[in-house]
Amino acid sequence: MSNELIINSTQEGERIALLQDKRLLEYHFDRNDTNYSVGDIFLGTVKKVMPGLNAAFIDIGYQKDAFLHYGDLGENFLSLNKWVKGVQSQKITVGPLKTFQFEGPLDKVGKVADTLKKGQQLLVQIVKEPISTKGPRLSTDISMAGRYLVLVPFSNVISVSKKIVSRTERDRLKRLIQSIKPDNFGVIIRTVAEGREVAELDKDMQSMIDNWEQLFQTLRKAKPNDKILGELGRSSSMLRDMLNESFDSIIVDSPALHDEMRGYLQKIAPDKLGLLKLHTGKVKVFEQHNIEKQLKTLFGKTVSVPGGGYLVIEHTEALHVIDVNSGNKSNQEGDQEATALMINMLAAKEVARQLRLRDMGGIIVVDFIDMKSPESRKKVEDAVRDVMKHDKARFTILPITKFGLLQITRQRVRPAEAIVTGEVCPTCGGTGKISASILVTDEIDNSIDDLLLTQNQSGITLYVHPFLHAYYTKGLVSRQMKWYLKYYKWVKVMKDTSLGLTDYRIEDEHGEDIELHSAAAAMSRMQDREVEITD
Structure with a gap:
């Protein structure tokens, strides 16, 4: 399994694509016009205490006040608050916490009105970016993430990722961590630390201690x-969190970003510098790696499933709904249960992807094709879990x-990606849209493929728009000729x-239509279905 990170710089920000075996797995857009990212630490001011919500709204300079729930204060809040007041009043003059006296833990079932007051200043960290009409979600349980470790001030607990079994x-x-960690700092050991030596862990630890010193001086x-x-930029933070032995390349098309990432790689993983490449070709980097086409394919309302079937994805205010459909693959298995299981297993992997x-969060309901067997339902459920375990x-x-x-x-910690896959219709000049x-x-x-292989048709004729006719018939070895070499059957293209540009029809050897794809035909099928339901 290979991983590639492709970064395209634009005027609005960086478009970041993570490919796994050439297929798009993650897509991010790191905009230049925002100063609020997950992990950023601010000196906020309590604007309003809401006893009914057991929460408070905090002003950190964003257009919408950020939200801080009592449960996100963390058990070390009293110690953090004492330290912040000491630093601001110049009573605390050094960054290390070796001589700092902790306060007791915060009551887990306490009231926000007894803890926070309007106008109070707090050291807060963004845990969820602004989404829709909501401001950022905050926490005062401060932490600093490195490549192998997470540093947690005002704690002495060392915990290890559950994925290290x-x-x-x-x-x-x-x-190892007990021997190198500073006093009064806790540490979370990340999964990627497995098998690492003390020198690598200590280097990561020193980097986070330097960040804490920088925080102290700024505060x-x-x-x-x-x-x-x-926090680091999105591209650097993805490198920090995901860089491993399976990475094949990191490609950027901006010399400035290339230099920035080279410096970061030199700091965290000098042995990986050879993976970083600067794209200098005339073809745009997203076009060269087939990412633009994948974005068009994968972010629409309807998504094809490799191997058969398709998904219909709907977004509502309360939840996301995904419907699994069989398409034209419903006759590949011997019985209905086997067909449903085959399509659902393929769809399960695409759903998890x-x-x-899209970074879909909240409640997601997936409507799989009905299966009578509990064993079949368990197989599909396990397939979703197996793919999502890497999430x-x-x-x-x-x-x-x-x-x-x-x-x-x-x-979900960032806004869900919504990419417009429709295009302005070239025929009507913008009064309508096509897929x-x-x-x-x-x-x-x-x-x-379905007609020639599955249905064993021959002598078929394909009718298409003149632009598509040229696409299929021109060239030294045309697409039409490639069909013949693949199926040993000639397809006539007219x-x-x-x-329209996206319409086509296929006739059999007797001149009768066996497939028609057009907006009018799609509307007719919908009307016929409505009549059936009414009847």
Whole structure:
């Protein structure tokens, strides 16, 4: 399994694509016009205390006040608050916490009105970016993430990622961290620390201690709403969190960003410098790696499933709904249960990929094709879990119900990506829209494959727009010739100027239509279905 990180710099920000075996797995857009990222630490001011919500709204300079729930204060809040007041009043003159006297832990079932007062200044960290009409979500449980470790001030607890299952390795890592960590700092050991030596861990630890010292120096002179410590940019933070032995390349198309990432790699993983490459070709980097086409394909309302079927994805205010459909693959297995299981297994992997790709959060309901067998439902459920185990967001999956519904809750920390896949219609000049025209050739190829292989047709004729006719018939080895070499059957391709750019029809050897793809036909099918339901 190979991983590639492709970064395209634009005037609005950086477009970041993570490819796994050439398929798009994650897509991020790190905008230049925002100063608020997950992990940023601010000196906020309490604007309003809401006893009914047991929460407070905090001013950190964003247009919407940020939200801080009592449960996000953390048990070390009293110690943090005491330290912040000491630094601001110049009573605390050094950054290390070796001589600092802790306060007791915060009551877990306390009231926010007894803890926070209007106008009070707090050191807060963004844990969720602004989404829709909501401001950022905050926490005062401050932490600093490194590549292998997470530093937690005002604590002495050392914890290890649950994904490190070896008891021997967990004990080894705890002993190493105990020997190098500063007093009154806790440490969370990340999964990627498994097998690392003390020198690498100590280097990571020193980097985070330097960040804490920087926070201390900034806080001494800070004013309300100032950013005290900024998180890494999205591209650098992805490198920090995901860089491992499976990475094949990191490609950027901006010399400035290339230099920035080179410096960061030199700091955290000098042995990986050879993976970083600067794209200098005439073809845009996203075009060269087929990312633009994948974005058009994967962010629409309808998403094809490799191997058969398709998904219909709907977003509502309360939840996300994903419907699994069989498409034209419903006759590949011997019985209905086997067909449903085959399509659902393929769809399960694509569903898990879509959740991560679009960063869909909250409640997600997946309507799989009905399966009678509990064993079949368990296989589909396990397939979703198996793919989602690589997802860094927290999630919960409930068993599939008798109606074929799978319910998932998933953490979201940034706005869900919404990419417009429709295009302005070239025929009407912008008064209407069509689905992404880039997909029509894939649909034609799939139809030809199904007709010639599955249905064993021969002597078929394809009618297309003149532009598509040239695409299929021109060239030294045309697409039409490639079909012949693949199927040993000749497909006649004819021009039809009455067809739109994304329309096509296929006739059999007797001149009868066996497939028609057009907006009018789609409308007719919908009307027929409505009549059936009414009847």
